[in-house]
Amino acid sequence: MTDYEKFKIRHNVITLGKKEYDIAIDKFVRKALKNKDVVSIYKIGSIRYPGLSDIDLIVFLKDRPKHFSIKKFSIKNLSAKEKYMFMHEIFAVPDSMGGKIKLLYPIFSLEHLGGKKYDFIEPETSDFIPFFIQEYVKGYMSWPDRIIRKGIIDEREIIPQVYATKYSIGIYQKILGYSSKEFERKCRQYIKVAENLREDFYKTKKDERDKIIIDLIYLTKEINNAMFFDLKKYLDKNIKTKPRTITLYLGFRPNIVVFNKHIDYMEFLNIRFLPSNFSLICKKDLSGAFNDEKLEKAFEKRYKLIEQYDDFIYKNNLGRFMMLTNMKSQFNITSFIKKRVSKN
Incomplete structure (x- = not known):
């Protein structure tokens, strides 16, 4: 039985109109x-539920921008009401x-x-x-555990977060x-309840x-776990088991996905206990790593995009804006671990 009393909910949703979003x-x-x-x-999505919806804007810039900065275009410069509607920086x-x-x-x-x-x-x-392997496991699977553990729910943040699981289910599907009719029924019911929550919120x-x-x-935690284990089965079938071709750690609680040919055993052990989850992919590791050639090419294509995006973001000091990926094209595991240890 669910212990509803253990949760403290911040009821911080305010009533707004569509016109206020349009003006902002x-x-x-x-x-x-x-x-x-x-x-x-460009704007991502629509403002169907003013007060609950957030504003997602993508700003396309010259490849080497000189005048666009976080100082000028951060949402910190906006009014309190505008910040509430945006919720986060632009992409x-x-x-x-x-x-x-x-x-x-x-x-x-x-x-x-x-x-x-x-x-x-x-x-x-x-x-x-x-995308599903790297970004989904990294960013979207652990948040229910975190909230359940802390027992604190921010109503403004949780509504779009729960609703976003609808898209995760869509990508998974x-x-x-669907692994079974029962799981399909559970997913469809989840989506219906999440949609009704927004529709009937007020x-x-x-x-x-x-x-x-x-x-x-x-229920998000339950669905995430089911999708995770289906994903693991898929990877077991499609990743070749040649030694050191690919090292994959997903863990019982899905936190980390690592593709790295040159990771040694001690680094592998350290990664398992890192305080934050992350994932990385290295181009040279992919040759011959998959049974499915199409899958291998998809990873290579994604790596090139991440490399290009990385170059743009970090060379132009734009890392404080929202990013379309949390991946890194280059990542030194040993250096990262040493820095974390020295800080602690």
Whole structure:
């Protein structure tokens, strides 16, 4: 039985109208388009539920921007109400990657707000697999455990987080299909409850709403674990078992995915106990690593995109904006571990 009393919920959602979102977006877009480095601006998704929805903007910049900075365009410069609507910084992407961003991150809805228009390349199923393995396991699987452990729920943050699981399920289904009719039923029920939560949020009594949110957190954990083990079966089938070709650690609690040919045993042990989860992929490790040639090519394609994106973000000091990937094209494990140990 769920212990609802153990959770402390911050009821910090406020009532807003669609017009207020439109004004905030228009204000930001007009300012950004005046900047010499801004090539184009797109919005991800729609504002279907004002007060619950957040604003996701992608700003496409010249490949070597000189005038666009976090100091000028951080949401910290906005009013309290505008910050509430945005929730996070904008995404910065180079113009040269404009048509490829859906290969980096599966975005299902984009609205052009100004500047250059792009013809976006739509990902194939094989393109979703590297994303799902790296980004999903890294970023999306552990949050229910964290909330359950701490017992603190931020209502403003949890609503979009729970709803985002709908898209994770969609990607999983594209790649692997449902493992059983029962699991399909559970996923569909989850999506229905998550959608109804947003639809009826302001009409639902607070105590009842709290229970729905807590139940969804536990159900997210259950669904994530099921998807994780299906993913592990898929990898067991598709990754060759040649020694040192590929080292994969997923763990019982899915925290880490590592692809690295030159990792030694001690580094492997240290990685398992790192305080934060991360994943990395190294280009030279992929040759002959997979039974499926299409899968290998998808990883190689993704590596090149990450390498290009890395170069743009870090050479132009844009790392404090939101990023479409948490991956790194270059990562020194030993150096990272030594730094963490010395800090502690």
